Amino acid sequence: MINLENVTLGYNGKPVLNNVNLHMEQGEFVGIIGLSGAGKSTLLMSLIGSIDILAGRYRVGEYQLGNISKKQLKELRSRIGFIFQGYNLVDRLSVLHNIMSGMLGRMPLPRALVKCYDRDSLARGYEYMQTVDLVDVAHQRCDALSGGQRQRVAIARALAQEPDILLADEPVAALDPRSATRVMDILNTINSRYGVTIIANLHHLSFAREYCSRIIGIAEGGIVFDGSPAELAQAHLDRIYHVTNSARPEENVAEVERSLPIGGASPCPRFNKNILIPVKEAAGI
Numbered sequence: 001m002i003n004l005e006n007v008t009l010g011y012n013g014k015p016v017l018n019n020v021n022l023h024m025e026q027g028e029f030v031g032i033i034g035l036s037g038a039g040k041s042t043l044l045m046s047l048i049g050s051i052d053i054l055a056g057r058y059r060v061g062e063y064q065l066g067n068i069s070k071k072q073l074k075e076l077r078s079r080i081g082f083i084f085q086g087y088n089l090v091d092r093l094s095v096l097h098n099i100m101s102g103m104l105g106r107m108p109l110p111r112a113l114v115k116c117y118d119r120d121s122l123a124r125g126y127e128y129m130q131t132v133d134l135v136d137v138a139h140q141r142c143d144a145l146s147g148g149q150r151q152r153v154a155i156a157r158a159l160a161q162e163p164d165i166l167l168a169d170e171p172v173a174a175l176d177p178r179s180a181t182r183v184m185d186i187l188n189t190i191n192s193r194y195g196v197t198i199i200a201n202l203h204h205l206s207f208a209r210e211y212c213s214r215i216i217g218i219a220e221g222g223i224v225f226d227g228s229p230a231e232l233a234q235a236h237l238d239r240i241y242h243v244t245n246s247a248r249p250e251e252n253v254a255e256v257e258r259s260l261p262i263g264g265a266s267p268c269p270r271f272n273k274n275i276l277i278p279v280k281e282a283a284g285i
């Protein structure tokens with residue numbers, strides 16, 4: 001369970017998201033949409049206690065963020081899987097080794113140090129590898145894989161952590177449509193088979209509509225939409241993507257296009273995202 005009451009999040013005392021009220025139950029599949037720089041990553045990173053809470057009450061499971069000890073923060077993070085854009089894999093290690101490494105945090109230190117996995121852990125590792133459909137390349141080094149395969153290794157490694165929540169920061173932005181669909185299908189399977197809450201920042205509105213049970217739209221320094229895909233109307237999209245004219249002529253498409261990080265470096269210094277987005281689709285135009 002995640003609960004935010006009048007929460008303000010920001011950096012160096014400067015707010016980015018104001019007065020956020022949000023409640024999520026275990027097992028939801030949530031897509032966060034919004035323009036580049038709107039605050040999607042800020043919201044996602046805040047769930048692992050990485051963003052300053054400038055005001056309000058913020059609860060994740062039994063932990064009260066903003067007032068959390070280092071030990072509790074470590075415990076919380078062990079229950080949340082995070083899939084990064086850059087995959088963060090150990091390239092020289094095999095697919096199986098990378099997946100198994102997701103279990104190290106829960107293992108007794110002496111066994112973790114020598115990476116001594118028991119039979120049960122290996123069976124689970126194999127199951128997760130099946131879930132992401134990578135059994136055929138189990139012993140291949142990760143630097144020999146495609147982007148889509150690498151993303152699937154990252155997902156299986158996060159799953160091996162046995163998380164309650166899986167956070168995915170633009171999990172498909174850098175992938176071709178086929179690989180992207182495959183990754184979204186896998187996230188869907190993880191959500192339904194293991195009951196893991198999935199929270200994903202998505203640049204592709206069509207994926208948010210198709211896969212998520214709930215969509216959160218961020219704009220103007222806060223949440224401007226929170227509901228089911230069916231409830232997401234054009235008026236909400238105009239607000240989320242800053243389309244000002246309801247007739248949406250070509251210049252408004254260009255306006256949205258300018259605002260999106262098309263083929264350029266992200267303004268967010270933490271991730272150097274270099275992504276291509278189908279602009280009209282992203283803007284819902």
Ligand SMILES: Nc1ncnc2c1ncn2[C@@H]1O[C@H](COP(=O)(O)OP(=O)(O)OP(=O)(O)O)[C@@H](O)[C@H]1O
Pocket residue numbers: 011016034035036037038039040041042043261266267268269270
């Ligand atoms: N480490 C940081 N220090 C200061 N400001 C930051 C930091 N990271 C992000 N910001 C600012 O916070 C705002 C929201 O950024 P955030 O990365 O959350 O947006 P986003 O919606 O995820 O964008 P994108 O789609 O490009 O990833 C931006 O104005 C950004 O410049």
